[in-house]
Amino acid sequence: MTTPRLEIKNIIAGYGAGLVLKGVNLELQTGEVMCLIGPNGAGKSTVLKTVSGLLPPREGQILLDGEDITGQTPKANLRRGVVHVPQERSLFPGMTLWDNLLMGGYLIRDRKLILSRIEEAAHLFPIIRERQKEHAGSLSGGEQKQVELARTLLFDPKLILLDEPSIGLDPKSRRLVFDAINGLAKAGRTILLVEQNARSGLAASDKGAVLETGVVRIVGKASDLLENPEVAKLYLGAAGKNTTVKAVSEKAKEGRS
Amino acid sequence: MHVLIQGLIMGVLTGGVYALMASGQTLIFGVMKVVNLAQGAFVIASAYLTFSLFTQFGIDPFVSILITTPLMFGIGMLAHWVFLRPLRKEDAVELSILVTFALALLVEGLLSVTYRTTYRSINNTYSNKAFLLGDGFSIPYVRLYGFFISIALLLVLYFVLQKTKFGRAIRATVQNPQSATLLGVDSTRVKAYGFGLGIATSAASGSIFGLLYPFNSGSHYDLISRLLSVVILGGLGSIGGAVFAGILIGVVSSVAAVVWSPTWSEMTFFIVLLLVLLFRPQGMFGRLERGAA
Numbered sequence: 001m002t003t004p005r006l007e008i009k010n011i012i013a014g015y016g017a018g019l020v021l022k023g024v025n026l027e028l029q030t031g032e033v034m035c036l037i038g039p040n041g042a043g044k045s046t047v048l049k050t051v052s053g054l055l056p057p058r059e060g061q062i063l064l065d066g067e068d069i070t071g072q073t074p075k076a077n078l079r080r081g082v083v084h085v086p087q088e089r090s091l092f093p094g095m096t097l098w099d100n101l102l103m104g105g106y107l108i109r110d111r112k113l114i115l116s117r118i119e120e121a122a123h124l125f126p127i128i129r130e131r132q133k134e135h136a137g138s139l140s141g142g143e144q145k146q147v148e149l150a151r152t153l154l155f156d157p158k159l160i161l162l163d164e165p166s167i168g169l170d171p172k173s174r175r176l177v178f179d180a181i182n183g184l185a186k187a188g189r190t191i192l193l194v195e196q197n198a199r200s201g202l203a204a205s206d207k208g209a210v211l212e213t214g215v216v217r218i219v220g221k222a223s224d225l226l227e228n229p230e231v232a233k234l235y236l237g238a239a240g241k242n243t244t245v246k247a248v249s250e251k252a253k254e255g256r257s
Numbered sequence: 258m259h260v261l262i263q264g265l266i267m268g269v270l271t272g273g274v275y276a277l278m279a280s281g282q283t284l285i286f287g288v289m290k291v292v293n294l295a296q297g298a299f300v301i302a303s304a305y306l307t308f309s310l311f312t313q314f315g316i317d318p319f320v321s322i323l324i325t326t327p328l329m330f331g332i333g334m335l336a337h338w339v340f341l342r343p344l345r346k347e348d349a350v351e352l353s354i355l356v357t358f359a360l361a362l363l364v365e366g367l368l369s370v371t372y373r374t375t376y377r378s379i380n381n382t383y384s385n386k387a388f389l390l391g392d393g394f395s396i397p398y399v400r401l402y403g404f405f406i407s408i409a410l411l412l413v414l415y416f417v418l419q420k421t422k423f424g425r426a427i428r429a430t431v432q433n434p435q436s437a438t439l440l441g442v443d444s445t446r447v448k449a450y451g452f453g454l455g456i457a458t459s460a461a462s463g464s465i466f467g468l469l470y471p472f473n474s475g476s477h478y479d480l481i482s483r484l485l486s487v488v489i490l491g492g493l494g495s496i497g498g499a500v501f502a503g504i505l506i507g508v509v510s511s512v513a514a515v516v517w518s519p520t521w522s523e524m525t526f527f528i529v530l531l532l533v534l535l536f537r538p539q540g541m542f543g544r545l546e547r548g549a550a
Contacts, residue, residue, distance in 0.1 A: 052439065078441045090436035092429050103429050106422070107441040151440075 003066040005030040005190045011060035013050045020046045022214035033191040035201035037235050038211035044194040048161040052084035053077045081158030085148050093137030100136050104151035117154045124183050125150035142173025149180045162193045178204050198235040202226050263394055264515035272507020273404040274465050279487040279499040281458030287431040287494035288451030291353040297481030298364035299456050303463025304472050308377050318379050318468050326461045333456025337449045368474035378471040403465040410461050427451050486530040492540030
């Protein structure tokens with residue numbers, strides 16, 4: 001049996017006195033794309049932060065290719081190939097695209113290697129070649145996300161953590177971003193994705209997980225989740241606010257009994 | 258008209274030095290979001306150091322920049338490590354105003370003990386010499402050299418920030434600290450280097466300041482208020498803005514001095530500051546914070 005690329009074992013984490021994650025367990029094989037969905041405040045972004053090292057967990061274990069990386073700094077994890085693209089715009093708006101890409105290779109000493117990786121990334125994201133002299137702040141939201149994704153490739157990443165890549169984008173830009181994610185997936189990258197636009201996120205993924213109030217409620221094949229009536233009702237179509245899979249399940253049980 | 262043009266020339270030459278001084282101040286704000294009230298004190302400390310190097314060892318004040326700048330870079334890094342780094346992250350911006358003011362008082366105290374409070378000035382062989390340009394315009398050598406050295410140092414600063422990996426890391430930290438951290442930038446180290454670089458930049462201008470004006474340990478009060486005026490006019494955190502504003506205020510105050518009186522020259526800094534705060538609070542090259550009124 002192969003060692004999973006990422007194992008998250010019973011992670012408990014939070015901010016200040018509050019707990020956000022209350023025992024999260026997830027597993028991701030090399031080359032897989034997993035989409036985390038759930039309501040606001042469920043702890044989806046916090047999962048990514050604990051993996052990248054932005055938020056050290058209070059309990060539990062995180063393994064990358066079997067190596068314990070729990071509580072390591074973002075820099076240490078970056079050296080291992082864990083790249084986190086946060087929800088907020090992460091480009092440097094006053095810098096050119098070229099300088100933004102060079103910042104992606106900040107930890108790499110070999111300039112030739114940086115240039116060759118930029119060249120490789122340009123095959124998947126031609127925008128970084130076409131508009132390299134422009135300031136990042138002049139790009140549209142979708143274009144900026146494309147550059148952010150291209151920049152992750154400079155690390156030759158083992159694991160890409162994407163937090164709400166389509167948030168705040170118009171439909172055309174969203175399509176660009178999901179095309180880019182599909183491109184990364186086809187290139188064999190392992191991706192853990194958090195996405196409010198659950199249908200698009202799951203469609204681009206192999207696996208899916210539903211997170212509610214800091215706990216994983218459902219995990220399985222993305223295609224199964226897309227067909228799951230409870231998930232469909234809550235996250236893929238019209239549903240009442242503040243409803244959870246757990247609540248729907250309990251209501252269904254009550255109805256059956 | 259002759260007097261006006263003479264004032265204009267002197268203003269540009271003096272403004273270049275203010276531009277260098279203010280670049281250090283605004284760099285520190287950009288990297289750390291710290292309004293460093295000790296910046297003027299470090300400029301005066303550098304002027305005293307230049308004074309000592311000249312009177313004790315006969316080192317030319319312009320040459321002494323090669324000594325004062327790296328030395329003050331080290332002192333700036335040490336000051337960051339001792340006074341600013343320990344501040345709690347949540348309160349760092351507010352507390353840093355008090356801490357840097359305390360640091361200014363500390364530097365002033367040390368200078369007072371070492372040099373007494375009498376005014377000092379650096380007078381070398383060319384201090385009072387000038388040459389005539391065109392239709393009888395007098396150009397003092399110290400101001401001319403000071404201007405060109407300031408511009409040269411600003412170009413070095415520009416090169417460091419724009420063309421080096423270290424400069425890119427500083428700019429990245431200024432623009433998006435979290436993203437810079439996620440790309441492997443050690444923001445604590447960058448802030449320390451940024452603070453050191455900001456102090457070093459101002460220290461270089463301190464050597465020139467010592468040649469241009471008499472100074473004592475308390476001169477930093479006047480200087481910091483001028484520096485803040487320049488930095489706010491240019492836009493907090495904008496080095497290009499600081500350069501433009503430094504030269505602009507230099508020109509306006511110099512022209513005011515020759516057209517009206519030196520008293521009005523002193524006032525121009527604050528009149529400009531008042532006008533900026535009223536009509537363009539983000540400064541000429543600054544951006545409004547999101548959510549600000």
